[in-house]
Amino acid sequence: MAPVKVFGSAAFTNVARVLVCLEEVGADYEVVDIDFLAKEHKKPEHLAGNPFGEIPAFQDGDLVLFESRAIAKYVLRKHRTDEVDMLRESNPEEAATVDVWAEVEAHQYSKAVAPIVYECIVYPTAYGIPTNQKVVDESVEKLKKVLEVYEGRLSKQEYLAGSFISVADLNHFPFTLRFMETAYASVFDSFPSVKAWWEKLMLRPSMKKVSADMQRKV
Template sequence: MALKVYGISKSTCTTRVLTCLGEKGVEFELVPVNMSVGEHKQPAFISKNPFGQIPALEDGELTLFESRAITRYIATKHKDQGTDLLKLDDLKESAAVNAWLEAEAHHYNPAISPIVYQRMVIPVFYNGTPDEKIIEAHVEKLNKVLDVYEEKLSKTKYLAGDFFSLADLHHLPYTFYLMQTPEAKLIESRPHVKAWWEDISSRPAFKKVAEGMK
């Protein structure tokens, strides 16, 4: 029985999971969650994710939430299938993947997500005006993070080494939306970061998922 992902195709956290499933070649069913009517806050969904946020995963008797936990689970369970995303058979490579997974979660995501929220979510879903002060503050933070990335990517093709991993994959959803904003220049102005982005965003698994993000 195919596993189920509860979420929506435009959600960054949902698409993080869908891209991982694509890289691993795992069959799944995407079960839409109607957030406009608050379906994600109803008891049926809360039983899957107690925080009332998408996505949630059902794999047999296992129910799991938090997109980064879900992708690690998928990549571990199916480690011998599809793309090797965690390098579990090599301690040093696996450690490098884990380090950059943490960097994405604790440095990259907190800097980029408010920019995307202001540019893409506020105008589209709330008919509001982006707060330029919030954007400016987080552009400053993202600049500092991307300077570190530029230095690292001048030495290796991908973040954890010369191999694509879950660490790279986790950057895809938010960066995809950033590239549709004026702040795309933060990526485009750094040659190694730009080359990395063009590489990882052209992978078939993400290109398929990205069709649903437009």
């Protein structure tokens, strides 16, 4: 069977989010580079897969998907086994708790972390746009408040949704990895349970593999 295709390189956080899931389940996949600076993501071929002209798009046979968090769930649902069950959809309470913390990643955590990553790494490196320090400072304050809640939770349990790893944990990978490359990485030092959770995640072969790919493609 032809491997699934991911359109967009590992350097992009939203692509890396999908790749980690593919690695977790051991799926066969092919990465098709999209030249962002040449605006390939705005060309008709890419718009057919992602009508908003963003990265990534994803193809599995006739099925074409976009939005990294939706693709992540598709991959994890398709390859679910009793051992690797990252959505927990057969247990309504667990599934709901996974959903809650997946929403928290998108609407609380990444809203604080992403602007720091964009201002400190993406804008200066890729576009030569200087860092807006006011945005960074406000985001760091927001992030500390979010991490306080995480610390409360992770000091009592191993992963965000419970004693099991889930898509809610995995989804944190790409922005956290990039954040750790900024001058603000030490913010995590004040939240020992969060730091331990992150360090444990980073021991996973999936995250090691995709981290290496992310570095190569910057």
